[in-house]
Amino acid sequence: MNRSNDRRKLLAAASAAVAAALAAPAMPAFAARARPLLEVWKSPTCGCCGAWIEHMQAAGFDVRIHDVGNAAARAKAGLPAKFGSCHTALVDGYVVEGHVPAEDVMRLLAQRPAALGLAVPGMPIGSPGMEQGDQRDPYDVLLVSREGGASVWRAYR
Template identity: 60%
Template sequence: MRWGAAWLAASGTGLGMAQPAAPLVEVWKDPQCGCCNDWIRHLEANGFRVQAFDSGNAGMRQRLGMPQALGSCHTARVGGYVVEGHVPAADIQRLLRERPAALGLSVPRMPVGSPGMDGPEYGNRRDPYDVLLVQRDGSTRVYASYHQTQSAAPAATADRWAEGEVRRIDTAARKITLRHGDIPDLDMPPMTMVFQVRDPALLQGLQPGARVRFRAQKADGAYIVTDIKAAP
């Protein structure tokens, strides 16, 4: 019996054989980014372990070599690869199986219908998007395509103001968290998002829970509020 037990242990077929650990995904994001947290839950539901760093992702994206033009709201690292944005877990699993010579994967921006951007608050909207395989020289090719039916986008308002609710204000960091509707100029659907503020004076008089109208733009990979005022 002792010989049989020793043979099982040596052959790796014993009942006590350790199972390989699930891949660890390190994620850099803003602590108030709701869609980032939803993407993390998507990864965990598909067998990944996740360690999140709530320090923002712009600096880490640059450090890891992901081109800014391919940026999104979170940056991750897994198995020696960089993963930018709302990449489906199935494509990350494929990447780790195939091990191509590449920097990693990216889903630029935040397409509605991608994992983490597919909650009930988006209705039935499903925008087409591509998962890009990013080479170390910054070139890309399509790794996977998701050409879902896209519902009609809401019409842009004439004065290009967006509306939202203040969720959090960080005056020292010049940041404001807004739960907002569509932002046509940024092609951004309704979500809760952290914005930088061009002028900290814009934050004066604002309180969490206040309804506001605001303008925003994207610059150097960050979303910046350029004007904000109380909603009428």
């Protein structure tokens, strides 16, 4: 048995691994995390909030639930009450209020606009978590600015 040869092979393999890691491009914090963490404040008895959480988990989000209601969380995040819904979430520095589709949240995280977050005010039928068979209400996902204004991020008709 040649211990010197074994050590050289081991050192060569370790050096190659370190060199590969150093040569890899730096990944943004979001990309380094396999599944983004979504913190949700909701009522402990709200079924539609639970259905929306399942929608988000199916889309690849990890979820931490706070069953204490959402009014205080919404206010602390700085989201005006006029954009309110039944649950408030935080993800990677953004507020997500109400039944926002996962696809829109993923787009928000990818594009990273200078904004407070997204909101679907109220509880429109047909939005994620508010499914009622084939019934669908038209609704808008709003991009809410840090100053309290909003623009349409995506319209669902």
